[in-house]
Amino acid sequence: MTQPVSAPARRRGPSLWLVLAPVILTVLLLLSTIPYIMTTPDMADMAAMHDMRAVGGSFRLVDGNNRPVTDRSWPGRWQLIYFGYTHCPASCPTALNSMAEAVDSMGAEGKTVQPLFITVDPARDTPAIVKEYAAQFSPTLVGLTGSDAAVAEAAGRYKIHYRKRDTGSGSYAMDHSSIVYLMRPDGRLGAMIPATDPPPAMAKEIREAMR
Amino acid sequence: VRHALSFAPLLAGLLAATPAVAAPTATGVAVSGAWARATVTDTGGVFLTLSDHGPADELLSADTPIAAKVSFHDMVMRGDVMEMRPLGTVPLASGQMISFSPDGRHIMLESLRQPLRRGTSFPLVLHFRQAGAVTVTVPVEGPGASGPAAGPSTGTAAGPATGAR
Numbered sequence: 001m002t003q004p005v006s007a008p009a010r011r012r013g014p015s016l017w018l019v020l021a022p023v024i025l026t027v028l029l030l031l032s033t034i035p036y037i038m039t040t041p042d043m044a045d046m047a048a049m050h051d052m053r054a055v056g057g058s059f060r061l062v063d064g065n066n067r068p069v070t071d072r073s074w075p076g077r078w079q080l081i082y083f084g085y086t087h088c089p090a091s092c093p094t095a096l097n098s099m100a101e102a103v104d105s106m107g108a109e110g111k112t113v114q115p116l117f118i119t120v121d122p123a124r125d126t127p128a129i130v131k132e133y134a135a136q137f138s139p140t141l142v143g144l145t146g147s148d149a150a151v152a153e154a155a156g157r158y159k160i161h162y163r164k165r166d167t168g169s170g171s172y173a174m175d176h177s178s179i180v181y182l183m184r185p186d187g188r189l190g191a192m193i194p195a196t197d198p199p200p201a202m203a204k205e206i207r208e209a210m211r
Numbered sequence: 212v213r214h215a216l217s218f219a220p221l222l223a224g225l226l227a228a229t230p231a232v233a234a235p236t237a238t239g240v241a242v243s244g245a246w247a248r249a250t251v252t253d254t255g256g257v258f259l260t261l262s263d264h265g266p267a268d269e270l271l272s273a274d275t276p277i278a279a280k281v282s283f284h285d286m287v288m289r290g291d292v293m294e295m296r297p298l299g300t301v302p303l304a305s306g307q308m309i310s311f312s313p314d315g316r317h318i319m320l321e322s323l324r325q326p327l328r329r330g331t332s333f334p335l336v337l338h339f340r341q342a343g344a345v346t347v348t349v350p351v352e353g354p355g356a357s358g359p360a361a362g363p364s365t366g367t368a369a370g371p372a373t374g375a376r
Contacts, residue, residue, distance in 0.1 A: 089256030089320075090286050090313040091293045093248055097355020124252070132251045136354040161292050168297075169280060171254075171321045178293040195293075196314055198357075 055181065055189045059154035061118065061146035064131020069144060071187060074114040078190065079183040080206065083160040085121035085174045086133040091195060093137075095180060100138035101199035102206060113182075113206060115141045120162035120176045122151045182209050239265025240303065240342040245349045246359035247320075248313075249329040253278075257318040257335060257349055258358075260310045263303040269340040270301040275349075277333045279322035286315055303339075313357065327351045 056071075063069050071079070080099050084092030096117055103110040117134050119125035122145050125133075130143030145151065155162060162176035180202065182190040191209040193202055245259035255278075261270065273281040283298040298316065303309060311317050318335075320327075327333075332350045339345065352360055 087252045087254035089248075089254055089284075090317050093355050094313050094357065097353075097357075100355065129251065136249065136251060165295055167282065167284075167295070167319070167321065169321075171280070173284075173295040173319075175292055175294040177291045178288070179291050 055157075055159050055192075056183055056187060057157035059118075059144075059150070059157060061144040061150055061154060062127055064127050064134065064143050066127040069142075071183075076112075076185050078113045078185055078206075078210070079181075080113050080115045081118060081158065081181045081183060082116070082179075082195065083118045083120050083155060083158065083162070083176060084178070085119050085176070086125050086129055087121065087173065089173075091178050095178065095195035096134075096137045096141065098195075098197060098199045098202050099180060100141050102202035103140065104138065105199060105203050106206065109207065109210065110203075112210075117141055117143045118151070118154060119143070119145045120151060120155060120160065121174050122146060122148055182206055184209075239263060240268055240339055240345060242337060242345055242347045244359055245335065245347045246356070247327055247333075247349050247351050248356055249351055249354045250323065250327045251354075252326065253321065253323040255320040255323055255327045256313065257320060258311050258313060259318070259347065259349075260308060261301075261303060261337075262308045263305055265305065266341060267305045268303045268342055270303065271338045271340055272300075273318060273335055273337045275320065275333055275335045277324055277327075278320040279324075280320070281335070282319050282321070283311075284317055284319050286317065329353050 058071050060068065060070050080103065082092070082095050082099060084095065086092075096115075099115045103113050103115050106113070115138065117130065119130055125143075125145045127143075127145055130145045134141040134143030146154070154160075158181060160177040160179075162174055165173045165175050167173050178195040180193040180195050180197075182193060182205070184190045191205050193205045197205070241262045241264060243260050243262065245257065247255055247257045270283070273283075275281060283301055285296045285298055287294045287296055301309065301316075309316070329351050332348050335347050335349050337345045337347065350359060352358075
């Protein structure tokens with residue numbers, strides 16, 4: 001009439017949890033990594049994608065006044081370069097504004113940095129348009145354009161990929177690599193900076209590369 | 212009555228001071244924090260937040276008298292390449308909040324009749340399947356602004372910080 005059954009029955013509850021808890025925790029841990037796996041590659045991955053030594057080189061383009069410029073047009077200065085296009089509704093203004101604000105915030109050090117905007121849409125981005133566009137962000141930001149071939153050559157040297165995307169009714173957007181390059185005065189790559197970095201982070205990366 | 216009337220200009224002023232915030236419609240979609248960036252070309256972006264306080268809805272289309280074409284796009288990074296993906300419509304689940312921002316989903320204005328000038332504003336009509344047409348006034352901020360000048364509007368979540376990607 002005693003009920004010895006009850007003791008083992010009570011024990012089964014906790015022991016089941018002892019087995020299940022690690023399993024559940026492991027599953028939760030694995031699930032929690034999904035956002036990291038799914039997000040864009042970080043700079044380490046980008047560095048692997050780009051061979052650091054292979055990025056950069058000579059370019060022959062024109063500035064907003066249609067004057068020829070090359071990568072040697074700012075001797076002794078660092079160059080902060082972003083490839084984009086003036087019809088870009090979202091990513092380019094963010095990057096160019098951060099570049100301009102970062103350089104402005106750096107005081108005397110900033111004076112040794114020449115920010116450059118190079119269009120990947122020369123068909124629409126005439127010298128006059130890149131000039132007006134660049135001036136919106138900063139008087140020091142220089143906009144560059146050129147022939148299709150000249151732009152393709154410059155983009156190629158900087159490992160910038162770009163492609164027209166038809167948006168219907170005759171208009172188009174440009175898909176393009178969105179990354180900020182800091183080039184050393186000797187023409188070597190100094191740093192690759194995420195184009196989405198806010199101005200203080202960008203200034204910090206520039207300063208660190210200069211050290 | 213006289214008292215009520217004397218408050219009218221104040222009320223009007225308060226309403227005018229919050230141009231980007233549209234009251235929830237009958238079916239409960241609130242549009243808040245709308246803004247655009249100044250442009251030099253005929254293409255621009257509009258950023259805002261939708262909050263569905265009612266049943267599920269769907270943003271079907273948008274239009275504005277200042278541009279020939281308005282479309283929804285998502286900006287997706289593939290490797291280091293920023294890709295523009297056209298979005299057809301934007302479904303809204305009940306209780307869902309969706310942000311349109313410079314680093315992701317955004318509203319693209321094409322064939323602007325003239326470039327967007329900082330300090331001006333324009334109307335944008337959003338067409339929802341359930342809520343119908345909702346008109347918001349969109350202030351134009353600086354070319355490199357990352358949010359509306361007045362800051363995130365109250366009552367709804369702020370737009371995502373830039374650099375989230």
